[in-house]
Amino acid sequence: MGLTLSGSVAIEVAHLSKTYEGNVTAVEDITFQVAPGEVFGLLGPNGAGKTTTLRVLITVLRPSGGTARVLGLDVVEQATQVRQIIGYVPQERAIDRFLTGREHLQLLASLYHLPKDRAAARIDEVLRLVSLENKADEVARNYSGGMKRKLDIACGLIPDPKVLFMDEPTLGLDVQSRLKIWEHIRELKARGITIMVTTNYLDEADQLCDRIAIIDGGRVKAIGTPNELKSGLGGDVVTLTLAPGDLDKVEGLAQALKAQEGVRAVSANRNRLDIRVTSPEKTLPAILAQVGARQCRLEFVDYHRPRLDDVFLAHAGHRIQED
Ligand SMILES: Nc1ncnc2c1ncn2[C@@H]1O[C@H](COP(=O)(O)OP(=O)(O)OP(=O)(O)O)[C@@H](O)[C@H]1O
Numbered sequence: 001m002g003l004t005l006s007g008s009v010a011i012e013v014a015h016l017s018k019t020y021e022g023n024v025t026a027v028e029d030i031t032f033q034v035a036p037g038e039v040f041g042l043l044g045p046n047g048a049g050k051t052t053t054l055r056v057l058i059t060v061l062r063p064s065g066g067t068a069r070v071l072g073l074d075v076v077e078q079a080t081q082v083r084q085i086i087g088y089v090p091q092e093r094a095i096d097r098f099l100t101g102r103e104h105l106q107l108l109a110s111l112y113h114l115p116k117d118r119a120a121a122r123i124d125e126v127l128r129l130v131s132l133e134n135k136a137d138e139v140a141r142n143y144s145g146g147m148k149r150k151l152d153i154a155c156g157l158i159p160d161p162k163v164l165f166m167d168e169p170t171l172g173l174d175v176q177s178r179l180k181i182w183e184h185i186r187e188l189k190a191r192g193i194t195i196m197v198t199t200n201y202l203d204e205a206d207q208l209c210d211r212i213a214i215i216d217g218g219r220v221k222a223i224g225t226p227n228e229l230k231s232g233l234g235g236d237v238v239t240l241t242l243a244p245g246d247l248d249k250v251e252g253l254a255q256a257l258k259a260q261e262g263v264r265a266v267s268a269n270r271n272r273l274d275i276r277v278t279s280p281e282k283t284l285p286a287i288l289a290q291v292g293a294r295q296c297r298l299e300f301v302d303y304h305r306p307r308l309d310d311v312f313l314a315h316a317g318h319r320i321q322e323d
């Protein structure tokens with residue numbers, strides 16, 4: 001399963017580290033490879049080091065250690081050539097309120113020194129790609145959040161990149177707009193573009209990305225296809241939510257369950273316990289017996305196949321979004 005990386009590699013990051021001035025180590029010894037045509041996701045919480053990694057890859061940050069290559073080109077030694085083959089959609093949108101969508105794209109096309117006729121054709125093409133044709137001549141100030149994000153993506157596509165880097169492409173968008181952006185990203189993939197996205201949305205990593213690297217505290221915790229990562233947990237998850245008045249019993253129950261046969265791992269967060277089990281049919285009765293023996297009041301029991309949030313918890317030791 002998974003994509004074999006024999007032959008060529010689109011993005012190759014090896015032992016990459018980045019320490020900012022003031023001694024903040026944002027990224028430490030990160031290694032991963034992205035195959036041509038993949039949608040690869042960096043999944044991690046705020047401050048994990050996603051943007052830092054991306055900014056090294058797009059040649060605007062110098063790594064403190066390790067190497068990174070895009071289509072075989074070194075991002076330090078061959079930065080100019082790297083810039084000629086990549087596109088970038090930043091996390092913070094840089095949209096001017098007074099320009100229309102088309103004017104933004106024209107400005108960028110001139111920055112890339114595209115000849116006028118080629119620029120016009122290219123602009124029409126990218127507008128079509130993100131379904132903004134009908135809004136192209138309105139000032140971007142009047143765009144919705146989703147439309148602004150589409151314009152950001154269109155901007156990243158102007159240089160006709162072979163590799164596109166997108167930093168949190170759907171951050172803060174409503175569900176409909178997010179689904180539309182995913183559609184556009186899939187269309188770019190279908191055109192053979194290699195795409196690397198960062199996200200802290202579990203469902204985005206799960207549904208959009210061919211493979212993901214889970215990153216936390218500047219380190220890669222796990223890499224694989226979403227399915228590989230989920231089945232890699234080897235077992236199912238039982239979640240117990242205790243009555244809020246039983247908070248003081250959580251720790252004792254967690255310890256007791258850890259010793260229980262068939263229980264692989266227990267993680268407690270406030271009045272909630274996530275229990276990874278090898279076989280729920282066998283272990284669930286034993287878990288409930290422990291709950292009864294300790295006179296814990298159960299508010300809710302849930303049993304499910306591993307989801308990506310369970311994968312994140314198992315590898316990072318905490319939830320991606322603490323609730
Ligand atoms: N220019 C900088 N100078 C010093 N520290 C920085 C700088 N940029 C980022 N950092 C720190 O590096 C760490 C990683 O930041 P980074 O922006 O890469 O995280 P991120 O995963 O993109 O987070 P988010 O989801 O919030 O965008 C954080 O601790 C951050 O405070």
Ligand SMILES: [Mg+2]
Pocket residue numbers: 050051052091167
């Ligand atoms: Mg970021």
